[in-house]
Amino acid sequence: MPINYKILGQAHPAGTSETDLYTVPSSTQAVISTLTITNVTGNGASARVWIRNNGATTAHSNAILFDVSIGANSIAAFTLGLTVDAADVITVRGSAGNHLTFQVFGSEITA
Numbered sequence: 001m002p003i004n005y006k007i008l009g010q011a012h013p014a015g016t017s018e019t020d021l022y023t024v025p026s027s028t029q030a031v032i033s034t035l036t037i038t039n040v041t042g043n044g045a046s047a048r049v050w051i052r053n054n055g056a057t058t059a060h061s062n063a064i065l066f067d068v069s070i071g072a073n074s075i076a077a078f079t080l081g082l083t084v085d086a087a088d089v090i091t092v093r094g095s096a097g098n099h100l101t102f103q104v105f106g107s108e109i110t111a
Helices: none
Strands: 003-011 019-023 028-039 045-052 063-070 075-084 089-094 100-110
Touching: 003 019, 003 089, 019 100, 028 045, 028 063, 028 089, 045 075, 045 100, 063 075, 089 100
Parallel strands: none
Antiparallel strands: 003 100, 019 089, 028 075, 028 100, 045 063, 045 089
């Protein structure tokens, strides 16, 4: 079972809508090691992150971060060690458009 260490997803949402950051490919499992959220502006913002099992709808039950404040011109890093399966989706949302950049790092394990 090959393991590929990589940047799994990067996004800089323009609006405040939910944005899919990473979808686990078919026949693949992944380990999410680190999630970073960078505020690239001089204004504060907050972030939400969900892990949606098999693409389920975002809900409080699958939120891993909810309205976490990210200060102006700063970064927050979360070392997670979460495991996700094929078709699971990491979805993100910022409280203000063009303020936050999301990046997720980890490994993909293929059959």
